[in-house]
Amino acid sequence: MVLTLAVAGALVLGGCGLGIPRDPHGTLERVTDGVLRVGVSPNGSLVTVDGGAVGGSEPELIEGFADSIGARVEWTVGSEEALVRGLEAGRLDLVAGGITSKTPWTTKAGKTRPYTEVPADGGGTHRLVFLVPLGENGFLAELERYLDREAETP
Amino acid sequence: MRHFGRTDLPDEQARALRKAVRLEWISIAFLSVSIVLVALVMGNSQVMKTAWIEDMLSLVPQIAFLVALLVARRPSDPKHPYGYHRSAGIGHLVAAVALTAVGSLLAVESSIALVRVEHPTIGTVELFGTTVWLGWLMVAVMLFIATPPVILGRMKLKLAPVLHDKVLHADADMNKADWQTNAASIIGVTGVGFGLWWMDSAMALLVSISIVRDGTKNLRAAVLDLMDRRAMTSDMKRPHPLVAEIDARLATLPWIDRAASRARDMGHVFHIESFVVPRDGTVSVGQLGEARRMCDDLDWKVRDIVVVPVDDLPRALFEEDPDDEEWEDRRGRGRAGARGEDGRR
16 A cells, blocks of 8 residues: 555646646646637626626636636637537637536536536536636646635635 | 355355455545545546446455355255355346446547547645645555555465355455556556557546456356356366266265266355265165265365266266366266276276
């Protein structure tokens, strides 16, 4: 068991150094110091679209993430289905719009861990997530790492 | 536990049985922990899901073994004149069907994932304040649970021939090869870590194929046993030597010219019919009883043996069989006896 833990520990430390997990399509590499193509769908105060201006708490969070990897955000506004199609086709890197952990899109897109909870209309709470392209695990891990850091420093 | 039905177990078997029961309980406890651990880290990995289902499937033979023991212990009664020994065969069949069916399903699922180019999405978890890729936890869990089944499997494999228990043998065989599933999972998940998305489904396919192979191998054995194939050793590789031994022992009795037996493997014990050709065409009830008792004392597996005087041995027991190494030997005995009498068979 000691051996197991030692091996696992070595892998975790080594993995961080090697940049594991990696993306099959190299999303993280492409967006770092480049352009992050984000699709948004208006949703209450989470995502607002006023004329051409995208605002709300989720776009703010995404701007912060883009800053952390030196990326410039390019916004696309559309319906959720159109945006998920964009993720599948590789036209978008990230989709937001008050999407919850119970999203039915999970066979077409990857989702982050819930980064926050908001009260739902009918009582209870919604756990909010972002959508990413399927299997781009390096990009997903980087985004989740940023979201964890943000959650710790309010 | 000292009985299989009306059979009293010798000390060696009683000890082995207690040990086997203990090992099976340990296996079930360990597997339950594995199943929970794997479920916690499984994520979207196909190979982890396959390994998880395999873990759950490997509970089936273990539970079947324990249940079959409870049932097989009951003595025979007027309603069940052959006892309850066959319960082991039913357990074997159920386990084999489950393995084959679920294994095939998983193989199809993995193939579809490969053909559709489904990229497995494996994110991170927050662990003690740091963000860790879930893939590393999968690797850690698979390493952690890899060794105990191999050790348990090897221990059970030693007990299976002592108890003549095929379910135990099948279970031990699967346990022994269990590390391969863990290795495949680790390779698959690490591959995904390196951006090789197809490694996950490819390894899942490999694991499912091994489940199907286990399943069909046992399905064949279980069906053949339920069809009353000649009794085989618990690893199902050779005809059980006990039958030939009984024939040889019977042939040593002065009043017996030739003898041939057929044994039904009831699981654990054999029901045996021994056909004997008396030397001068007559036999007394006392002689038959003596022959029966002699065979009974030969081995604990001999159960409900009947010795039947006949004028000729059933042909089926002498038909040539290229798989049977003892066939020549047995035919030789039949001939030797025959030659002594009238020079031909």
